[in-house]
Amino acid sequence: MFYLIRTQEAGTKDEVHDNSVSERARGVAPAMEDFVFLLAAGLCVLSACAIVTCKNPVYSVILMLPFFLGMATLFTLLQASFLAAMEIMVYGGAILVVFLFVIMLINLRPEDLKDDFNFATYFTYVVLCGLVGGMILSFARAGVPHDGPLEKAFAQEIGVLQPDEAAPKEAAAAEGEAQDGASKPAAAPAPAQRKGRAAFGSVGSLGVPLFTQFMIPFELIGLLLTVAILGAMVLSKKKA
Amino acid sequence: MHGWLLLGADELSHWLGNLLTFRLASCLALAGALFAIGAWGVLARRNVLLVLISVELMLNAVMLAFVAFARAHVNLAHVTGRPYAGESGQIFALSIIALAAAEAAVGLAIVIAYFRNKGSVDTREISSMRG
Structure with a gap:
């Protein structure tokens, strides 16, 4: 098994959308889905940054609520509705309240809240930024292994492999699905699988x-x- | 074939479009970013409560990666021939929620016990077990 690193030729907007996750969603238009995804992702990242940088832990715990709401939105977009409900109930309802209770219970003095940011913390910050930046750049442009059918499928899903480079039959099946969602029983998957997909999550x-x-x-x-x-x-x- | 560091404008916009649309790669990139933010909180903050909260952030990022892969598995069930792989991923994420609840309960109990004995939640002062 070899890893083929290929850079991607600049494609048109249509090609980008051909193999995206969004077109196979139920009922939501792709552009709307992208918009909601960006909104929830921005909410999550901003509130996470605020959580780890707040001086007062009470503010951090309160800011966990928008974070969990954003995560639940992402789970809903990813067709995990039960997990989204669990996220709100367990995290937003239980864990957050327990954290808040403990903060109230131990009654921190203002001098306990001092948190110095020295060279080591900034160094950690830079290293982590480098790691994440490299990872995101890799996701955006590097190749993934595409030898077997699963690797091919994930490569298409990630967008580094265009459908016509994989088996044309799979691409046709994927495209048929992209157009008519879960309603048409003509394509490759069995009806039982389709039923399972419709109720997924x-x-x-x-x-x-x-x-x-x-x-x-x-x-x-x-x-x-x-x-x-x-x-x-x-x-x-x-x-x- | 371009080199790794040569960024053309149209390529850059293409990758940026890849990351800004709702797809597996963008979900994974978001999960990685959230995990790194949580990891920074664990490494850099001195308040034990904030360290625990950062651990929750990291667990949430891992859950997001699991759920994104579960969704990809469901989308590609006709290719992979594993129709229930997606459910496995979501059940894993569900068990991560349970693990996070258990971890928060035990961790906060330890924090309370420590604060009662030493009167501090600063990680720099938690050094009684240093060899």
């Missing part, structure tokens, strides 16, 4: 594998939560 489509295929991990998560609750009680109990 709902409670039912997650619940069935969660209680069959992933039952043991699910039970283990329950055990983990029990142990964590017991541990938290033991740790925070005042010594007699």
Whole structure:
């Protein structure tokens, strides 16, 4: 298996949209989806930056709310509606409130809030910016391995491989889907798969594998939560 | 074939368009950026509570990557022949939520216990276990 690094020729706007995620969404126009994505991404990045730079942890915790709302919007765009609801309920409803409780409980003095930003922190900042910049640049322009069908498909999805370079049958199937969504039963996937796709991300489509295929991990998560609750009680109990 | 650092204007606009549209690559880039912001918070902040909050940011970024790949798997189920790969990704993200809840509970309990004993939440002063 070899990694073929190829730079991408500048394509037209249509070519860019041909293999994008957005055209296969249900009901939302691609431009609108892009707009909502940019809005939610900007909200997430801005609030995350504010969270890690705020001096007062109360402001950080309050700013977690727009962050989680942006994440839930992204999850909804990615057709994970149940996860979006869980994000709001568990993160926005439970974890955020627990953090706020603890901050109120330990009652920080103003001198505890001092946070010096010295050379090391700025150096860390520069290194991380370099890493992320290189990663984003790689996503934007570098090649991905496209040997097998999965690699080809992901390469198309990411946009480094045009559909006509892959198997033309797959590209035709993808394009047929791009045009008519999940309504036309003519293309390659079986009807059962299509039905699963239409309900993807709902409670039912997650619940069935969660209680069959992933039952043991699910039970283990329950055990983990029990142990964590017991541990938290033991740790925070005042010594007699 | 251009070199790595030669940026033509039309190519640059093409990649920028790639990143500004809603697609897998842009979701992954966003997840990477959020993860790096959280990692910076963990490394640079001195308040233990902010370190825990930054860990939550990092977990959220990982969840975003999982969900983006799950969506890509569903879109490409006819190619990969794995119709339920997407559900696996979302279940993984769901278990990350549970893990984050457990981690927050235990971490905050440790913070409370430490603050009760030492009266501080500064990571520079948490050095009693240094060898």
